[in-house]
Amino acid sequence: MTNTSIELDEEIQETNDSDSKYFSLISRLSKQSVDKHFNAYEDVDWDAEEMQIELGKGHWTLTDGQLDPIGSTQWYQGLDDLAKDKLGLYSVAIRMKFGLQFESILKRGLLEYAFRLPNNSPEFRYAYHEVIEEAQHSLMFQEFVNRTKLDIPGLTKLDLFGTSIIVKLGAYFPALFFFFVLGGEDPIDYVQRKALRMEKEIHPLLQRIMKIHVTEEARHLSFARHYLKLNVPKLGFVRKTTLSIAVPIILGTMAQMMLQAPRQVVKEFNIPQDVLKEAYKDNELHHVETRNSLNKVRNLYEELNLMTPVSKRIWKLFNIL
Ligand SMILES: [Fe+2]
Numbered sequence: 001m002t003n004t005s006i007e008l009d010e011e012i013q014e015t016n017d018s019d020s021k022y023f024s025l026i027s028r029l030s031k032q033s034v035d036k037h038f039n040a041y042e043d044v045d046w047d048a049e050e051m052q053i054e055l056g057k058g059h060w061t062l063t064d065g066q067l068d069p070i071g072s073t074q075w076y077q078g079l080d081d082l083a084k085d086k087l088g089l090y091s092v093a094i095r096m097k098f099g100l101q102f103e104s105i106l107k108r109g110l111l112e113y114a115f116r117l118p119n120n121s122p123e124f125r126y127a128y129h130e131v132i133e134e135a136q137h138s139l140m141f142q143e144f145v146n147r148t149k150l151d152i153p154g155l156t157k158l159d160l161f162g163t164s165i166i167v168k169l170g171a172y173f174p175a176l177f178f179f180f181v182l183g184g185e186d187p188i189d190y191v192q193r194k195a196l197r198m199e200k201e202i203h204p205l206l207q208r209i210m211k212i213h214v215t216e217e218a219r220h221l222s223f224a225r226h227y228l229k230l231n232v233p234k235l236g237f238v239r240k241t242t243l244s245i246a247v248p249i250i251l252g253t254m255a256q257m258m259l260q261a262p263r264q265v266v267k268e269f270n271i272p273q274d275v276l277k278e279a280y281k282d283n284e285l286h287h288v289e290t291r292n293s294l295n296k297v298r299n300l301y302e303e304l305n306l307m308t309p310v311s312k313r314i315w316k317l318f319n320i321l
């Protein structure tokens, strides 16, 4: 099957920000979670022959730098076939590992958020559907990582610093928490949709995992965005100012983490600094892609009147405006 023939679920976009529209949207999302959901072990045929992960057959080679610009550098082109495949697989797997660690923070924050909701909150049911779905994603991602038989590291202690604060935001500052959610989910969703639509055939196992993920993420993104649309205008000056400053810092940092080769990959494969510079820093196409992956969340930020002359400088500093 060619990738271009894949139908992907799109996020529901409501224009109206009234409470009643918001609640009917949440009910629809909850119903969709019942009608269309996936189980990590029932819905992925892990043991099928075509799903097996093998190196040296070119299945994991990065081509044309479409997904990771490292692939289009001369340095990468000069590697032997096995090394090319190994770096490609390692890159996919480490992003899955980061993804499941991000989802762990996300689930804990959602539980904090739901913990304080009163009886009969439609958000309670929705948040639990999302926690369950994220748990299935994390099972899928970890199973994939295990099956690579590579020792894939996770985030460093430094990256994980601040995790407990983010989790607590779910309870005490949900608007900032949901911007953090979009900062992780939007770039991943952008890259996965792009990969699924690429001409190049991707490995059936990766394709299956991404397809399941994109389908369910459409709901998560829709909820986070509509939560923010309804609730940010109700916030006071201090919270709005905090959002205005913190959001571009979060988005800039997270997009970089998702779209550039992580330190761990650089170390494992001894990628020279000038190659990294060529692939990312000096590569205008990469900057354009990074900005594109944040288009939706940046539009929302502007729509919510959070852009100020000061915050604009932060966006520019991270090169994401
Ligand atoms: Fe997920």
Ligand SMILES: [Fe+2]
Residues within 6 Å of the ligand: 134, 185, 216, 217, 220, 221
């Ligand atoms: Fe999600």
